[in-house]
Amino acid sequence: MFHGSLTALVTPMHADGRIDEAAYTRLIDWQIEQGTQGIVPVGTTGESPTLTHDEHKRVVELAIAGARGRVPVIAGAGSNSTAEAIALAAHAKKAGADAVLVVTPYYNKPTQEGLFRHYMAIADAVEIPLFIYNIPGRSVIDMSVETMARLAAHKNIVGVKDATANLARPLHTLRACGPEFIQLSGEDHTALAYLAAGGRGCISVTANVAPKLCAQLHAAWARGDLKAAMAIQMRLLPLHDAMFIESNPGPVKYAASLLGFGTNTVRLPLAEVSAESAGRIKAAMLEVGLLA
Secondary structure, three states, rough: OOOOEEEOOOOOOOOOOOOOHHHHHHHHHHHOOOOEEEEEEOOOOOOHHHHHHHHHHHHHHHHHHHOOOOEEEEOOOOOHHHHHHHHHHHHHHHHOOEEEEEEEOOOOOOOOHHHHHHHHHHHHOOOEHHHHHHHHHHOOOOOHHOOOOOOHOOOEEEEEOOOOOOOHHHHHHHHOOOOOOOOEOOOHHHHHHHHHOOEEEEEEOHOOOOHHHHHHHHHHOOOOOOOHHHHHHHHHHHHHHHOOOOOOHHHHHHHHHOOOOOOOOOOOOOOOOHHHHHHHHHHHHHHHOOOO
C-alpha cells in the first residue's frame, strides 16, 4: 500500500492566511490524476507547527475526503508532547487515515530510551499503522538504527520516513529491521539512490508541483528501467535544488501558487521567498517544463 511517489502536501492558503480548502481539494485531485501513489497531509511541508489543532484536524479530514480511497493517506500526527501525539493519531484514525506519520520529538531532545517510550506509547494507544519520521536536521535528535529495530517489533510501527540523506542508513535499517519494515525517503535529491539501498518510495516535496515526473521515476524503477529513472532524476535536479533554496515550504508554496494552488502565503515565523529566490524557482520550473 505504501510505496512509490507520495506527496508531502502543502497547505494552500489565502493571502490573509486562512486555509484555502477549495485549492487543497483541487490539489489532491490533480495529484492523483498525475499518478501520485499516496498523500501526506500536515507534515513539515503542510506547516503543521503553525496550524491550530482544529486546523490540523480539518486538513486531515479534507485530505481523506479528497482522496476518496483512491490512494492511501498518511496523516501527520507528530508532537513533542506524547499525549498530544496520541490525540492527533486517534483523530487521524477516527477520520479514516490509512496511517500516521510521527516526527521525532523536537526541542525536548529525548534520549534513545525516551524516543522508544514515546513511540511505544503512541503505538500502544492507537491501532493504526505508524511511520517514524526521522529528520534530525529539524528535530535535532537522530533515532539510532538500534532504537528503530526495537520499535519495529511493535505490530503497529510499520516503517520510517528517513530524512537523514544518509544512504548508508537504509542498508543498516534493512539489516536490523527486516524487509517488511517500509523505508520511505524524505529527501528528494537522493530518492533514486534510496530505492537502490532498500527503500520503497519517497515522501516528496517536489511532487507537489511535478507529480507526474516523480511518479514516472518510481514507475521506471519498479519495472527495472534504471536508465529512464536516472534521466527523470536528472531532469528534476534543478527543481529539487529550487525547492530547498530557502526553508521548506516557502519555495514549494511559491511554486504551487504559480500553478494555481493557493497563494505563496506562509505563516510566521516563515516568510515568503525573496524576489531572487522566486526568480530561481520560476526558472527551474520553466527548465523542467512545468510552466510555459
